[in-house]
Amino acid sequence: MAPRMKQTQPQPKTEATTKTRAPNWPPLTPVIPAAHLSMETVLAGQIVIIRNLFTSALCRNYVSFLSTLPLTTTPGKPKRGEAVRVNDRFQVDDPAFANRLWEASGLKYLVEMNEDETTFDGKVLGLNPNIRVYRYRPGQFFDRHYDESNKLQFGEGKVPAKTTWTLLIYLTTCEGGETAFYPEALKKGGRPPNPIVVPLETGMALLHKHGDDCLFHEGKEVRSGEKWVLRSDLVVAR
Ligand SMILES: O=C(O)CCC(=O)C(=O)O
Numbered sequence: 001m002a003p004r005m006k007q008t009q010p011q012p013k014t015e016a017t018t019k020t021r022a023p024n025w026p027p028l029t030p031v032i033p034a035a036h037l038s039m040e041t042v043l044a045g046q047i048v049i050i051r052n053l054f055t056s057a058l059c060r061n062y063v064s065f066l067s068t069l070p071l072t073t074t075p076g077k078p079k080r081g082e083a084v085r086v087n088d089r090f091q092v093d094d095p096a097f098a099n100r101l102w103e104a105s106g107l108k109y110l111v112e113m114n115e116d117e118t119t120f121d122g123k124v125l126g127l128n129p130n131i132r133v134y135r136y137r138p139g140q141f142f143d144r145h146y147d148e149s150n151k152l153q154f155g156e157g158k159v160p161a162k163t164t165w166t167l168l169i170y171l172t173t174c175e176g177g178e179t180a181f182y183p184e185a186l187k188k189g190g191r192p193p194n195p196i197v198v199p200l201e202t203g204m205a206l207l208h209k210h211g212d213d214c215l216f217h218e219g220k221e222v223r224s225g226e227k228w229v230l231r232s233d234l235v236v237a238r
């Protein structure tokens with residue numbers, strides 16, 4: 001088994017003085033009515049996609065807005081046991097935007113339509129307010145790792161909760177940059193199944209299970225163009 005390289009999430013800072021201010025996100029329009037969207041299973045119990053969660057007009061608008069944010073290049077040097085991650089990123093704790101993204105994009109509708117309590121490992125409450133924006137330019141990538149589940153107190157009621165599935169929304173396409181998953185062999189010493197490589201599609205969302213059952217995965221190197229991603233997670237009650 002591959003070493004368990006963690007994707008440690010930089011936690012939102014608690015000091016009011018050092019907190020990143022919530023950006024003035026553009027409206028989440030136009031979007032396709034949720035009833036016209038669907039969840040497609042890529043790997044049962046592990047990976048699903050939703051095509052056109054963001055329309056191409058919305059993606060264009062978001063990329064031009066996100067380009068104005070103060071992105072910082074990660075790493076330098078990862079801490080011991082952390083995945084090498086070379087991209088430009090912005091991170092903010094923004095519960096209001098997370099809720100807007102959850103409701104206005106149609107995600108809430110789709111998750112609730114497709115969910116019994118086992119699908120996403122609990123009763124889904126919404127999206128992790130820890131919103132991350134990634135930009136990968138040619139040569140940049142996110143090395144193989146596992147995503148961890150994080151505990152949080154969710155919403156105004158501070159409901160004990162945890163993250164269970166990673167949400168990636170691809171805002172552009174480019175050459176390279178696919179998210180690739182590496183399932184393990186079913187038997188020790190057995191041949192591992194083929195990797196699952198998900199090509200980028202503008203406006204497509206990908207959800208994958210994280211925590212203890214997370215598949216080893218990576219964001220492959222971008223060869224040309226720019227890859228832009230919005231990242232959050234599904235949050236369930238603990
Ligand atoms: O950018 C990607 O394709 C993968 C990102 C990722 O693995 C993560 O955010 O944990």
Ligand SMILES: [Fe+2]
Nearest residue numbers: 007146147217
């Ligand atoms: Fe990841």
